[in-house]
Structure formats: C-alpha cells, structure tokens
Amino acid sequence: MAHLCFQVLSTSFFTPKPQIPVLLSPGAACIKSIHQYRYLYLKAMQDDKFSTPPCDESKVRVPHVLTVAGSDSGGGAGIQADIKACAARGVYCSTVITAVTAQNTVGVQGVNIVPEDFVAEQLRSVLSDMPPNVVKTGMLPSTGIVKTLCQSLKEFPVQALVVDPVMVSTSGHTLAGPSILDSFREELLPMADIVTPNLKEASALLGGVPLETIADMRSAAKAIHDIGPRNVLVKGGDLPASLDAVDVFYDGNDFYEFRSSRIMTPNTHGTGCTLASTVAAELAKGSQMLSAVKVAKRYVEAVLSYSKNIAIGGGCQGPMDHLLKLKSNVERRPFDPCDLFLYAVTDSRMNKKWGRSIVDAVKAAIEGGASIIQLREKEVDTGDFLEAAKACLKICRVHGVPLLINDRIDVALASDADGVHIGQSDMPAHVARALLGPDKIIGVSCKTPEHAQQAWVDGADYIGSGGVYPTNTKENNKTIGLDGLKTVCVSSKLPVVAIGGIGMSNAQAVMRLGVPNLKGVAVVSALFDRECVTTETRKLLEVLKESTKIAN
Numbered sequence: 246m247a248h249l250c251f252q253v254l255s256t257s258f259f260t261p262k263p264q265i266p267v268l269l270s271p272g273a274a275c276i277k278s279i280h281q282y283r284y285l286y287l288k289a290m291q292d293d294k295f296s297t298p299p300c301d302e303s304k305v306r307v308p309h310v311l312t313v314a315g316s317d318s319g320g321g322a323g324i325q326a327d328i329k330a331c332a333a334r335g336v337y338c339s340t341v342i343t344a345v346t347a348q349n350t351v352g353v354q355g356v357n358i359v360p361e362d363f364v365a366e367q368l369r370s371v372l373s374d375m376p377p378n379v380v381k382t383g384m385l386p387s388t389g390i391v392k393t394l395c396q397s398l399k400e401f402p403v404q405a406l407v408v409d410p411v412m413v414s415t416s417g418h419t420l421a422g423p424s425i426l427d428s429f430r431e432e433l434l435p436m437a438d439i440v441t442p443n444l445k446e447a448s449a450l451l452g453g454v455p456l457e458t459i460a461d462m463r464s465a466a467k468a469i470h471d472i473g474p475r476n477v478l479v480k481g482g483d484l485p486a487s488l489d490a491v492d493v494f495y496d497g498n499d500f501y502e503f504r505s506s507r508i509m510t511p512n513t514h515g516t517g518c519t520l521a522s523t524v525a526a527e528l529a530k531g532s533q534m535l536s537a538v539k540v541a542k543r544y545v546e547a548v549l550s551y552s553k554n555i556a557i558g559g560g561c562q563g564p565m566d567h568l569l570k571l572k573s574n575v576e577r578r579p580f581d582p583c584d585l586f587l588y589a590v591t592d593s594r595m596n597k598k599w600g601r602s603i604v605d606a607v608k609a610a611i612e613g614g615a616s617i618i619q620l621r622e623k624e625v626d627t628g629d630f631l632e633a634a635k636a637c638l639k640i641c642r643v644h645g646v647p648l649l650i651n652d653r654i655d656v657a658l659a660s661d662a663d664g665v666h667i668g669q670s671d672m673p674a675h676v677a678r679a680l681l682g683p684d685k686i687i688g689v690s691c692k693t694p695e696h697a698q699q700a701w702v703d704g705a706d707y708i709g710s711g712g713v714y715p716t717n718t719k720e721n722n723k724t725i726g727l728d729g730l731k732t733v734c735v736s737s738k739l740p741v742v743a744i745g746g747i748g749m750s751n752a753q754a755v756m757r758l759g760v761p762n763l764k765g766v767a768v769v770s771a772l773f774d775r776e777c778v779t780t781e782t783r784k785l786l787e788v789l790k791e792s793t794k795i796a797n
C-alpha cells in the first residue's frame with residue numbers, strides 16, 4: 246500500500262526560510278543522501294509542486310536542535326553539555342542517547358552502549374513527530390549506530406547536519422574506536438554541513454597524520470573536506486598551551502582562522518560538545534555557517550572564562566558552567582520586605598550642597614544602619630551615574646544591603662544593581678519586569694488603591710506610598726496624608742514603604758498606623774540634607790526600632 250510521509254524542508258540549508266512541507270512518495274527511502282534531497286527539493290520548487298501549508302498565526306516557531314550523543318554522568322560534556330548550550334542560546338533541544346557513560350572530573354569509568362535498534366527507535370520518535378531544524382551528533386560508539394543514523398536522516402532530512410566526530414574524551418579515554426572511521430568517512434561525513442574534529446580526531450580521520458601546527462590544521466581541513474562535508478572546523482584546543490586557541494575553518498574555497506586567547510583553566514571538559522551544539526543552535530536560529538561558527542567560538546570563550554575558577558569535583562578535568570547569564574541571579578539574596586525598614590534615597594542636589602559624592606553618601610547611610618538604598622540622581626550624566634552605581638553596588642554587596650536605581654532601568658541593567666524604583670509616569674512595571682527578569686527587585690510609587698492593585702498585577706515586589714507629609718524634595722507631589730497611606734496599605738497585596746516628608750519627628754506616627762504590610766519609611770532630606778549622614782541615620786534607626794517596640 247502506498248505510504249505517503251510528510252516532511253519539512255527549507256529552501257536553503259544554511260538560511261532557514263519559512264518551512265514548506267514536502268510530500269514524499271514511497272520512493273523516498275531510495276533517495277541516497279541529503280544532497281539528493283536538496284536537489285529534489287529545489288527541482289520541485291521550480292516545478293511549483295508545493296502548496297503553502299495552512300498557517301496558524303497563533304503558533305510560534307521554536308528553533309530546534311536534535312542532539313544524537315552520549316550521556317556524561319558528570320554533566321560537563323555529551324548530551325548534558327548539548328542541552329545546556331542550546332538552552333543558553335535560546336534553542337529547544339531534543340535528545341537521542343547513543344551511550345551512557347560513567348564519567349566524572351577524573352575520567353571515564355565505564356561506557357554502556359545503547360542497542361542499535363533502540364537508538365533507531367529514539368530517532369524515529371523524535372524525527373517523525375517533531376522535526377528539528379538541525380541534527381548535531383556527538384559520541385556515536387558503533388558502526389551500526391552511525392549507519393542507523395544515516396538511514397534515519399535519509400528518511401527524515403533536516404536543514405543542516407553538524408558532526409562532532411567524538412572519539413577520545415579530553416581525559417584520553419576512547420569513546421568511539423577506530424572501527425567507526427570507515428562509516429564516518431563513507432556515510433556520515435559526506436552528509437555533513439560541518440564537521441568539527443579536534444586535533445586527535447582530525448589526525449585519526451586522515452589515517453594518523455601528525456598535526457601540531459596551524460599549517461598542519463589547514464592541510465587537515467582541506468583533506469577532510471575532500472571526504473565530503475561542506476565545511477570543516479579543525480579545533481585547536483589541544484595546541485601547545487603557549488599558543489592561542491586557534492580553530493581553522495575551511496569552506497571548500499577559503500580558510501578562516503578563529504582565534505581567542507587561551508584561558509588558563511582546568512575546566513575544559515565539554516568544550517568540543519559545547520562548540521558543536523552552539524553552531525547547531527545558531528544554524529537552527531537562521532544564521533549562516535560562518536557567523537554560526539563565529540558566535541559559537543565566542544560563546545565557548547565566554548563560558549570558559551566565566552568558569553575558569555569554579556570547583557566541581559576533585560579531578561583535573563572540570564566542567565564549565567554554561568548558564569553564565571543566569572548566575573548573577575543566584576548570587577543575589579532574595580528580596581525581604583524587612584529590607585524596607587530604613588530606606589535611604591539619595592538626592593544629587595543635597596549631595597552637591599554638602600560636597601559629598603554619591604558613593605560617600607551611600608557609605609555613610611549604610612554605616613548608620615540603612616537597610617536598603619535607592620540612587621535617585623536626576624541631574625547626573627548617564628556615564629557618571631553608571632560608574633557611581635557600580636561603585637555603590639560594591640559597597641552594598643559587602644554589607645548585604647540591596648541597591649535600587651530610581652527610574653533608570655538601563656543603569657540598573659548595566660550596573661547589575663538589585664532592582665529599580667519606578668513612578669507612575671515611568672516605564673510600566675510589567676515592561677520593567679520583562680526587561681529585568683524574575684529576580685530583580687521592582688518598587689512602584691502608588692498613591693491610590695488602583696495603583697497598588699496594578700503594581701501587584703504587574704509583578705512589582707513592593708510599593709512606595711506618599712507623600713505622607715508635604716515635602717520639597719519632589720515638586721508638584723500631592724500629599725496623601727496618613728489616611729491616604731492607610732487606604733493604600735489596606736488595599737495592597739504588596740509590602741509598603743511610606744515616603745514624603747518623613748523624619749525623626751514623625752516617623753513613629755507613621756509606623757504606629759498599625760497596618761501589617763507597612764514595613765518601613767523612605768527618607769531623603771532627613772538623612773542627606775544634614776551635616777552627618779551616619780549620625781542622622783543612626784538616630785532615625787533608633788526611633789524606628791522604638792516605634793516597633795511600642796507597636797508590639
């Protein structure tokens with residue numbers, strides 16, 4: 246019975262275009278290679294055989310890499326590195342596992358090869374249901390598995406094939422023996438859009454020629470290109486430690502050298518897997534091959550540099566930390582509403598008046614016991630503001646005091662401050678949240694229950710409510726009084742800090758309002774329009790502590 250299968254191809258194998266379904270006939274299985282598919286595809290395009298697929302506008306296309314590789318129990322290389330690299334690059338990653346290795350930072354203790362027919366079953370499961378843009382291969386431990394993969398790719402062609410011909414682990418353990426070399430040369434490499442051997446693998450593919458210099462890498466790239474892949478990247482991680490980390494790329498016409506300074510670190514386990522997965526991820530997003538390689542090389546360098554001092558395991562082959570972008574969120578302690586207790590807000594005019602730098606003002610407030618700092622610098626140039634924010638952040642981190650930036654989300658992002666405080670006419674809090682991510686602190690100024698409700702919906706962490714008393718610090722600021730403050734507090738799901746004209750004389754009256762989510766007072770002039778900021782902060786802290794004793 247005629248069995249028709251439905252495939253997805255793209256017009257270019259390096260530049261994904263909107264995907265077009267191709268109806269393959271039962272003869273499809275006879276088609277020998279991906280290159281043949283490309284030919285048939287382009288011919289069919291000319292013959293106008295395709296109909297545009299019904300497109301569902303509500304569905305978002307997700308770039309997708311399928312990795313066919315071995316599992317590394319240590320999590321640094323193999324499937325685990327591939328998933329992390331794709332995730333870090335914003336690409337979905339599915340997996341076909343070819344072997345399970347017992348591996349750590351000391352070496353490889355064992356390898357268990359997944360039966361060939363079960364590799365075939367995994368391939369069928371993924372390829373038939375969720376066609377990836379790009380397939381990336383890593384450890385392929387037997388000829389049977391290589392052949393199974395090639396067969397599956399003929400049946401289910403993809404936009405690009407990235408082959409990392411893994412043979413030996415960085416620790417020197419054989420992951421795929423010389424018996425697979427023939428199937429690599431004869432079947433897999435001719436289908437590959439790029440192959441990424443390290444020095445040992447390039448040498449093995451070429452029958453054992455010694456490779457020691459960049460000139461040798463060029464000759465090897467050319468010789469491997471003759472085997473059939475469209476592009477070759479010979480990686481130079483294993484060049485002598487005195488040399489830069491140079492990779493040689495050859496596309497059949499031109500050579501390119503990708504150079505980065507050598508990062509002195511023991512944590513290089515998984516660099517090759519990470520590089521190949523990142524190339525695959527960038528291709529899946531639509532990059533040209535050369536730019537995909539460029540981005541991948543830069544990414545590996547950034548991850549190596551970021552991870553150079555991390556300590557995981559007792560061996561000498563440490564893993565990298567792929568998700569460096571998320572790291573700063575882990576280091577920051579979570580927001581605690583009690584931080585709002587004595588909230589110091591800087592003011593450029595007052596600093597000028599008293600001849601203080603922003604940093605000196607912040608230092609003094611922290612010394613006096615401020616529990617959170619907001620930089621509210623309306624008259625400072627952006628560059629100077631950023632420098633001041635970075636310097637203040639260092640001090641705040643040492644003392645465990647959060648640092649917020651008033652209005653300027655750009656400065657908060659650039660300085661990696663703990664968050665922002667925004668007003669009703671600034672960027673909406675939900676947009677700020679989208680820009681700052683889930684972990685940064687966002688405070689919003691609210692005068693009404695409606696504002697407070699919106700701040701909650703928008704994902705703020707606290708609200709600032711006032712002016713409680715008349716103030717000169719902010720022009721045209723409506724005073725809401727203690728009653729207005731109470732109304733906002735009662736209707737707010739978020740913790741509240743009171744602001745506006747608060748100082749030594751009235752702080753207790755504010756705190757005695759007796760609403761549980763009123764967590765503290767925010768002060769400007771009472772601290773910074775004074776000769777000694779530290780003394781004033783200390784005094785106010787005592788007053789606030791006293792008010793909580795009375796309340797209890």
Ligand SMILES: Nc1ncnc2c1ncn2[C@@H]1O[C@H](COP(=O)(O)OP(=O)(O)O)[C@@H](O)[C@H]1O
Nearest residue numbers: 443480481482483490491506507508516517520
């Ligand atoms: N110490 C290092 N500093 C900078 N880049 C490196 C370092 N070690 C490896 N690389 C880079 O990591 C990538 C993987 O290379 P390599 O380690 O040679 O492959 P494999 O992990 O397959 O042995 C290449 O881009 C290489 O240049």
Ligand SMILES: Cc1ncc(COP(=O)(O)O)c(N)n1
Nearest residue numbers: 315322323414515516517518
């Ligand atoms: C399962 C598995 N696959 C690949 C590698 C290669 O690691 P590297 O990228 O450091 O050469 C490995 N050590 N383990």
Ligand SMILES: [Mg+2]
Nearest residue numbers: 415482516517
């Ligand atoms: Mg390596």
